[in-house]
Amino acid sequence: MKLPAGYRYSSAYAGIRKEKKPDLGLIVSDTPASAAAVFTQNRVQAAPVRIARFNLTKSRGRVSAVLINAGNANCATRTGDRVAIACCDAVAKHLRVAAEEVFPASTGVIGVELEARLITNALPELVAGLAPGRFDDVAKAIMTTDTRMKASHSQVRLKRGTVRIAGMTKGAGMMQPNMATTLGFVMLDAAVPPAALSSMLTQAVASSYNRMSVDGDTSTNDTVLVLANGAGGVQPDEKERKKIGAALTEVMEDLARQIARDGEGARKLVTIEVSGAAGDDAAERIARSIANSPLVKTAIAGSDPNWGRILMAAGNAGVALDPSKVDIDLQGVAVCRAGLAADFSEAELKKKLDAAECLIRIVLHGRGTGSARFWTCDLTEKYIEINASYRT
Amino acid sequence: MKLPAGYRYSSAYAGIRKEKKPDLGLIVSDTPASAAAVFTQNRVQAAPVRIARFNLTKSRGRVSAVLINAGNANCATRTGDRVAIACCDAVAKHLRVAAEEVFPASTGVIGVELEARLITNALPELVAGLAPGRFDDVAKAIMTTDTRMKASHSQVRLKRGTVRIAGMTKGAGMMQPNMATTLGFVMLDAAVPPAALSSMLTQAVASSYNRMSVDGDTSTNDTVLVLANGAGGVQPDEKERKKIGAALTEVMEDLARQIARDGEGARKLVTIEVSGAAGDDAAERIARSIANSPLVKTAIAGSDPNWGRILMAAGNAGVALDPSKVDIDLQGVAVCRAGLAADFSEAELKKKLDAAECLIRIVLHGRGTGSARFWTCDLTEKYIEINASYRT
Numbered sequence: 001m002k003l004p005a006g007y008r009y010s011s012a013y014a015g016i017r018k019e020k021k022p023d024l025g026l027i028v029s030d031t032p033a034s035a036a037a038v039f040t041q042n043r044v045q046a047a048p049v050r051i052a053r054f055n056l057t058k059s060r061g062r063v064s065a066v067l068i069n070a071g072n073a074n075c076a077t078r079t080g081d082r083v084a085i086a087c088c089d090a091v092a093k094h095l096r097v098a099a100e101e102v103f104p105a106s107t108g109v110i111g112v113e114l115e116a117r118l119i120t121n122a123l124p125e126l127v128a129g130l131a132p133g134r135f136d137d138v139a140k141a142i143m144t145t146d147t148r149m150k151a152s153h154s155q156v157r158l159k160r161g162t163v164r165i166a167g168m169t170k171g172a173g174m175m176q177p178n179m180a181t182t183l184g185f186v187m188l189d190a191a192v193p194p195a196a197l198s199s200m201l202t203q204a205v206a207s208s209y210n211r212m213s214v215d216g217d218t219s220t221n222d223t224v225l226v227l228a229n230g231a232g233g234v235q236p237d238e239k240e241r242k243k244i245g246a247a248l249t250e251v252m253e254d255l256a257r258q259i260a261r262d263g264e265g266a267r268k269l270v271t272i273e274v275s276g277a278a279g280d281d282a283a284e285r286i287a288r289s290i291a292n293s294p295l296v297k298t299a300i301a302g303s304d305p306n307w308g309r310i311l312m313a314a315g316n317a318g319v320a321l322d323p324s325k326v327d328i329d330l331q332g333v334a335v336c337r338a339g340l341a342a343d344f345s346e347a348e349l350k351k352k353l354d355a356a357e358c359l360i361r362i363v364l365h366g367r368g369t370g371s372a373r374f375w376t377c378d379l380t381e382k383y384i385e386i387n388a389s390y391r392t
Numbered sequence: 393m394k395l396p397a398g399y400r401y402s403s404a405y406a407g408i409r410k411e412k413k414p415d416l417g418l419i420v421s422d423t424p425a426s427a428a429a430v431f432t433q434n435r436v437q438a439a440p441v442r443i444a445r446f447n448l449t450k451s452r453g454r455v456s457a458v459l460i461n462a463g464n465a466n467c468a469t470r471t472g473d474r475v476a477i478a479c480c481d482a483v484a485k486h487l488r489v490a491a492e493e494v495f496p497a498s499t500g501v502i503g504v505e506l507e508a509r510l511i512t513n514a515l516p517e518l519v520a521g522l523a524p525g526r527f528d529d530v531a532k533a534i535m536t537t538d539t540r541m542k543a544s545h546s547q548v549r550l551k552r553g554t555v556r557i558a559g560m561t562k563g564a565g566m567m568q569p570n571m572a573t574t575l576g577f578v579m580l581d582a583a584v585p586p587a588a589l590s591s592m593l594t595q596a597v598a599s600s601y602n603r604m605s606v607d608g609d610t611s612t613n614d615t616v617l618v619l620a621n622g623a624g625g626v627q628p629d630e631k632e633r634k635k636i637g638a639a640l641t642e643v644m645e646d647l648a649r650q651i652a653r654d655g656e657g658a659r660k661l662v663t664i665e666v667s668g669a670a671g672d673d674a675a676e677r678i679a680r681s682i683a684n685s686p687l688v689k690t691a692i693a694g695s696d697p698n699w700g701r702i703l704m705a706a707g708n709a710g711v712a713l714d715p716s717k718v719d720i721d722l723q724g725v726a727v728c729r730a731g732l733a734a735d736f737s738e739a740e741l742k743k744k745l746d747a748a749e750c751l752i753r754i755v756l757h758g759r760g761t762g763s764a765r766f767w768t769c770d771l772t773e774k775y776i777e778i779n780a781s782y783r784t
Contacts, residue, residue, distance in 0.1 A: 042704060042707040042708050043706075043707040043708075043709075043711070043712065043713050043715065044703050044704060044706070044707030044713075044715040044731075045707075045715075073700070075700065076700055076703055076715065076728070076731055076732060076733070077732065077733075078732050109698075109700065110698075110700025110701070110703065110704060111699060111700035111703070111728070111732075111733045112733070113733075215686040215687065218704075218707075218708050219704065220703075220704050220707065294686070294775070294779070295779055298775070298776050298779035298780045299779065299780065301776060301780045302779070302780025304780065306501075306502075307503060308465070308467065308468055308501065308502025308503035309502070311436050311468055311502065311503070311612075312434060312436060312502060312610075312611065312612050314435075314436070315434040315435040315436030315437075315610075315612065316434050316435075316610050317435075319435070320435065321435050321436075323435065323436040323437075323468065336468070336503070339436075339468050340468060340469065340470050340503070341468070341469075341503045341504070341505075379776060380776055380780075381773040381776045381777065383686070383690070383776075384690050384693065384771060384772055384773045384775075384776065385773065387686070387687055387690035387691065387694070388690045388691065388693045388694025388696065388772075
C-alpha cells in the first residue's frame with residue numbers, strides 16, 4: 001500500500017543504546033501538519049512529554065518534524081527539559097522550521113542523563129538521510145525490547161481522491177492503557193484541522209491503545225501522535241471525516257493488537273470480549289481485570305483451560321456481578337455456564353489453547369448491554385528474564 | 393512458647409488432593425469460643441465463605457470447630473453450599489456441638505465439584521486424632537503451593553495471668569489484600585466477647601493482611617478467623633484488651649510477612665515503606681502500586697537497583713505527587729534524591745539486593761505526614777512455572 005504523501009523519514013545510530021543499531025528516528029512533513037496527541041496518565045512524566053505538550057500548545061497544533069530516540073527515556077534526569085529543548089532547536093535549525101513545530105519523544109531507561117550532544121552530532125546524517133520511503137527504518141529505530149517492527153497501513157477512497165494512513169508503534173513492557181500508552185505515530189495525508197483531528201484521535205484511542213495491556217504498568221513517556229498534512233490533496237467534509245476516523249481507529253486497533261501480541265516474553269495474543277454488563281464502563285473494568293490477572297495470563301501461557309481464574313478475576317473488578325449468571329467461552333468452547341463448569345474435553349481445549357491467538361469471551365447476563373473488547377498477552381518466564389536484567 | 397489453652401487440633405488425608413499428604417484440618421475449642429472473621433472482597437465467593445458467614449451470624453459469633461480442606465476451593469460448583477453444610481453437620485454430630493458452631497474453610501482449585509463423602513469418610517480418623525499439641529499438623533494440612541508452614545506465637549503477661557496467642561496461615565498465590573486474604577486462623581485463650589474481638593481483628597487486619605500482596609489477585613475463598621475461648625482463665629479489661637490487640641496485630645503482621653516471603657516462586661521478602669504522603673490512604677495506594685508492579689518485582693528478582701521503575705509505579709497510584717520532591721532508598725542506600733539519581737555504587741547495591749530481604753523506602757515530602765508499610769515478594773520465573781501448570 002502506498003504511503004501517505006508529503007512525509008519523509010530517516011533513522012541513524014546516535015550511540016544512545018549500547019547495541020549498534022539505529023536508535024534515532026525522524027519524521028518530517030513537507031508542510032506543517034495538523035497534529036493531535038495523547039500522553040501518559042502517569043504523575044511522573046518524562047521531559048519530552050512536557051516539551052511535546054508545550055510545543056503543541058505553542059504551535060496551535062502544528063507539527064513539522066517528530067524526533068524520536070530509543071535507549072533513554074529522558075525521564076527523572078537533571079537536564080531533561082534542557083536536553084529535549086536543545087534537540088528540538090537543533091532539528092528546527094537543520095530543517096528551517098519553527099522550534100515549536102518539532103515534536104520530541106523518548107523511550108528507554110529512566111533516571112539516566114541523556115546527552116544532547118549524541119543526538120545533535122547525529123543530526124546531519126539523520127537529516128541527509130530523509131526519504132519518503134524510509135518509513136520502516138523509523139519504525140525499527142524506535143524499538144526497544146520489541147521483537148518485531150509494528151506498522152499498519154490503510155487507505156480511504158473518497159469521491160475527491162484517496163486518503164492514505166500509515167502508523168507505526170513500539171511497545172513491549174510497562175504497558176497499561178490509560179489515555180495513551182507507548183509510542184505511536186500515525187500519518188495521514190488528508191487536510192484535517194487540529195480540533196477535528198483531536199476528536200478523531202480521542203475516539204480511536206478509546207478502543208485501541210486504551211484497551212490493551214501487557215503488564216498493567218503505565219510508562220512515564222507514553223505518547224500517541226497523529227499528523228494530517230493535506231499533501232494528498234483531499235479536504236474531507238464532515239461525513240468523509242467519519243470514514244477517515246473509522247480507518248484511523250482500525251489502524252490504531254491493529255497497532256494495539258501488535259503491541260499486545262509482542263508483549264515482553266509473550267507467545268500469545270489474548271483477546272477478551274465482555275458483554276451483558278451494566279454499561280460499557282463496567283464491561284471494560286472487568287475485561288481489564290482479567291487482562292491484568294497474572295493467574296489468568298500464566299494459565300494461558302500453560303494452555304490450561306482454568307476458567308475459575310477468569311471468573312475470579314472478573315469478580316475482582318470492583319463491579320457488581322452475579323456469578324451464577326456468568327458464561328465463559330475459551331477459543332469458542334463453552335467452559336462455564338451459569339457460573340458452573342460446562343461439559344468440555346479438557347484435552348481438546350488444551351490443544352486449541354496452544355494456538356498463537358486466544359479468545360476469552362465472557363457474558364454476564366446482567367441487566368445491561370454494556371460490552372468491551374480488550375487485548376493482552378500471556379505471561380511467560382521470558383517476561384521475567386527480560387525484566388530482571390533490563391539495565392544490566 | 394506454650395499454645396493457648398483449651399484447643400485441640402488434628403489433620404488427615406481425605407483424598408481431595410492427588411498427592412498423598414494431609415488435606416484436611418480440624419481445630420476444636422473445648423468450649424464454644426468467641427469468634428470474629430473477615431472474608432474476601434471478591435464478588436465471586438466460595439460456598440464455605442457463604443456458609444461460614446451464615447453460621448457465624450446464626451451462632452452470634454460462637455465457634456466450636458473449624459474444618460478446613462485444601463485441594464479444592466468448593467467454589468463455582470453445583471453442589472457447593474450442600475457440600476459445605478453436609479460437612480459442618482457431620483463435624484457437629486461427631487463433636488456433639490451445634491451445626492452453626494462449625495466454621496468451614498476451603499482452598500484449592502475453583503470450579504471442580506468437591507465430594508462431601510471424601511471428607512465425611514475421613515472424619516472418624518480426624519476426630520480421633522484430636523490433640524492439644526497437633527497445631528503444626530493443621531498448619532501443614534492447609535498448605536497448597538506454600539513451601540513452608542506458616543505459624544506465629546505470642547503471649548501477653550497481665551496481672552491476672554498470661555494470655556497465649558497462636559496463629560497459622562497459608563498463602564502463596566492469588567493474593568492481594570482487601571479486607572481478608574488467604575486463610576488464617578488465630579487462637580487466643582483470653583475471654584473476649586465477639587464484638588470486642590471483631591474490632592481487635594479489624595485493626596489487626598488493616599496493618600497486616602490488608603498490607604500484603606503477592607500477585608494482586610484476590611481469591612474467592614479468603615478468610616481470616618480469630619477465636620477467643622477464655623480457657624486461659626484471663627478476662628481482660630478494656631486496657632488489657634488493647635495489649636492483647638497489639639499482640640494479635642503483631643502475630644498477624646508476622647503471618648502476613650511469612651505469606652509475602654513465601655509468595656509463589658518468591659526468593660525475597662520486599663518491605664515497602666512510604667511516608668510524607670497527604671494521608672495514610674494515599675501512602676497505602678502508592679505502596680500498593682509499587683508492590684503490584686511486575687516491573688519493580690522483576691527488577692528486585694534481578695537485584696537491579698532500577699529506581700526509575702519504583703518512581704514510575706508511584707506515579708501510577710492515581711495519587712497526586714510531585715516527582716521532583718521524591719526520595720527513594722534501597723536497602724538503606726540513597727538511590728534517588730528530589731526525583732533524580734543519587735550518587736551510589738551500582739555494583740555494591742546489587743550485592744546488597746541479593747539478600748533475602750529487600751527494603752524500599754520512599755519519602756514524598758508532600759504536605760502531609762501520611763505513611764504506610766506494605767509487604768510483597770519478587771517476581772521470578774518460578775511463579776510462571778507454578779501457575780502455568782497448577783491444574784495439570
